Amino acid sequence: MTFDAVTAGRARGCDVVIADTAGRLPTQLHLMEELKKIKRVIGKAQDGAPHEVLLVIDGNTGQNALAQVKTFDDAIGLTGLIVTKLDGTAKGGVLAAIARERAIPVYFIGVGEKLEDLQTFNAAEFAQALLA
Ligand SMILES: Nc1nc2c(ncn2[C@@H]2O[C@H](COP(=O)(O)OP(=O)(O)OP(=O)(O)O)[C@@H](O)[C@H]2O)c(=O)[nH]1
Ligand SMILES: [Mg+2]
Structure with a gap:
């Protein structure tokens, strides 16, 4: 296929x-x-x-997201991440843990179900929102 x-x-x-x-x-x-x-x-x-080999992770998944990133990275070598559902209660703090374990760039974040809710990732903005 x-x-x-x-x-x-x-x-x-x-x-x-x-x-x-x-x-x-x-x-x-x-x-x-x-x-x-x-x-x-x-x-x-x-x-x-x-x-590119991208993994989409659900921002609500918590620590399990880290395990997923490791497993998929070991299997097929990830080149980028997309983190969705950051419009929920979770703020995607697991990204900090992921960044420490695997240096894989985050390309996009999802903050809703509409097309324009898929936004490019900005590390500084993300860190600000995390601490707010
Ligand atoms: N609120 C919110 N909903 C999202 C976000 N991203 C995806 N969704 C919704 O989550 C549902 C599942 O999204 P999909 O894109 O089908 O997920 P998927 O990972 O491709 O699922 P599979 O192909 O079945 O593995 C849909 O109803 C999406 O609209 C997001 O950032 N925020
Ligand atoms: Mg799908």
Whole structure:
């Protein structure tokens, strides 16, 4: 599937092909193996791909988010994070713990369900909001 998608994207001159995998539990080993295979297959369709491997984490998840980041990073090498649901009660403090363990940049944060609620991450603003 992803092989076909990347091949078709190249043929059509697309700038970006996004493979959105369904939620995968890091505790389900066969699903993690499948994820590694998806990454390998993308690399076969284009040298050097995938250029980005992003993990979306739910900002309400707390400490478990750190475990998820570690497991997915070990399995497929993450290049970026997206942290959603920061409009809830959780302020995403786990990001501080994640930053200490894995130096993976945060690309976007989610603060609601609308398109414009996916915002670029600003570390200084985030730290201010955390302490407010
Ligand atoms: N309040 C709030 N809701 C969000 C945010 N991000 C996503 N949602 C909602 O959460 C629900 C699940 O979002 P999805 O994007 O389907 O989540 P997913 O991780 O792709 O789920 P799977 O593909 O099933 O693994 C949807 O109703 C979204 O609108 C956010 O930042 N804030
Ligand atoms: Mg999804």
